[in-house]
Amino acid sequence: MTALRIQGLLFCAIAIGVAATTTAGVALAPDGAAGLLLAAPILLLGVPHGALDTVFAEELHGVHGLRGWFRFALAYLGAALLVLLAWQYAPQLSLAGFLLLSALHFSGDLAPGTRFMARLLYGGAFILLPALLHASEMARLFAFLVSPQGAAALAGVLHELSGPWLLATAVAAACQKRTHWLTGVEMAAAAALALLAPPLLAFAVFFCIMHSARHIVRTWHYVGARAESATRLGRAALLPMLGTLVLGGTAAYWMRAQPIEAGLMRLLFVGLAALTVPHMALVEQARWSGWINRRAAGPGCAEA
Ligand SMILES: CC1=C(/C=C/C(C)=C/C=C/C(C)=C/C=O)C(C)(C)CCC1
Ligand SMILES: [Fe+2]
Structure with missing residues (x-):
């Protein structure tokens, strides 16, 4: 079984488990400010x-090279800064723009070859479906x-559309099941999780x-899925992660006067929005090439 299938099945099992448990009335995440404990995994894995x-x-x-990476960092952070200014x-x-872009970006999770409509419904699920039963929490x-x-x-508009x-998502998931x-x-597990x-x-x-x-699994395939690929990914991610930690820490210090929940929510989601624009610009190019890396010796990411 490929790593992508294992990851997909793991997600389905956990998503259905979490949806069922919370529907049964078990509070998996504490209410209110303590729910922000969830910010930790989002930051650590996201x-x-x-x-x-x-x-x-x-x-x-x-x-490549010091000058190349300096120019890249400047362009990446410049784009993020423009988003922060727009948000201001x-x-x-x-x-609204961030939610729309996110739906498009998330739609890329599904296997290559999945129809555009099915992708869009899945990509929008985590933005629209929570508003059906949890509209006041969304607001x-x-x-x-x-x-x-x-x-x-x-929240009202999302509730109307949800x-x-x-x-449409249930129909698309049922159709999809016949081919892949x-x-x-x-799609069904994501919808159940987002809804419940x-x-x-x-x-x-x-x-x-x-x-x-x-x-992360796709990127590992993209660079050849060899034993040394994991080391390469670790090395590639180290400096940007340290940079994000420093920038996030500075922003948190700067926002220290705000109540903890409001401050963390702003840091988390406005920060994600700022980084999503340059992130999308790079990742969508790889996605449109079908996750095939023309520079690598290997076949790239062939998904079943
Ligand atoms: C703002 C906000 C939401 C949406 C967050 C989104 C849409 C995040 C997107 C992140 C991306 C695109 C990361 C890049 O890989 C929720 C959770 C629906 C409800 C709480 C407030
Ligand atoms: Fe992403």
Whole structure:
């Protein structure tokens, strides 16, 4: 069994387990501020998947040498800074744009060859489906990022769309099961998790065990899936991870006057939004090439 299949099955099992347990009334994540314990796995498992962007810079754009990496860091951080500025001046529009971009980015998780519509439904699941049963919690979370009125309006729109989205996702997952069963099960498990579990818990499980884990496995394939590939990925991610830690720590110190939950939510999601733009610019190129690395000697990431 390939690493990607094992990761996909693991996600399905955990997603269905978490969805069932929370539906049975077991609180897997404590309410309120303590729920921010979930920020730790998001940071610990989520950040490494973005840190691997250096691999794509090297493989797709031939970035090398001190001057090359300096220019790359400048462009990457410059793009992130522009997002932070946009968020400062137009938070509502920036949040809406971020949610839209995220749905497109997450849609790349599914196996190559999956239809666009199925991808889009899956990609949007973690943004729309939590609003069906947890609209007030979604509004509470959004209110850390935009005005309370804006947050309520956004949660309201997502709530209206969530019913039809669920129906369409269920149909698409059932159709998908006939041609590529694991993709169908992944779609169904993701939808169940997004619908039933508390929104932050659902997002943490999805982001760590599906999005980030799948991206790390794919990147490992991308560089040849050899014994030394894991060492290369570790080395490639080390400096960006340290950089993110330093930048995050500085931002946290700068925001120390804010209440802990509001500060962490802003740091987490505005930080993710800022880094997602340059991250997407690199990763989407690899995705459109079917995760085939033309520079590597190996066959790249061939998915069943
Ligand atoms: C803001 C926000 C949400 C959405 C977060 C998203 C959409 C994150 C996207 C991250 C990306 C795209 C990372 C890159 O790989 C939730 C969890 C629905 C509810 C709480 C507030
Ligand atoms: Fe990503």
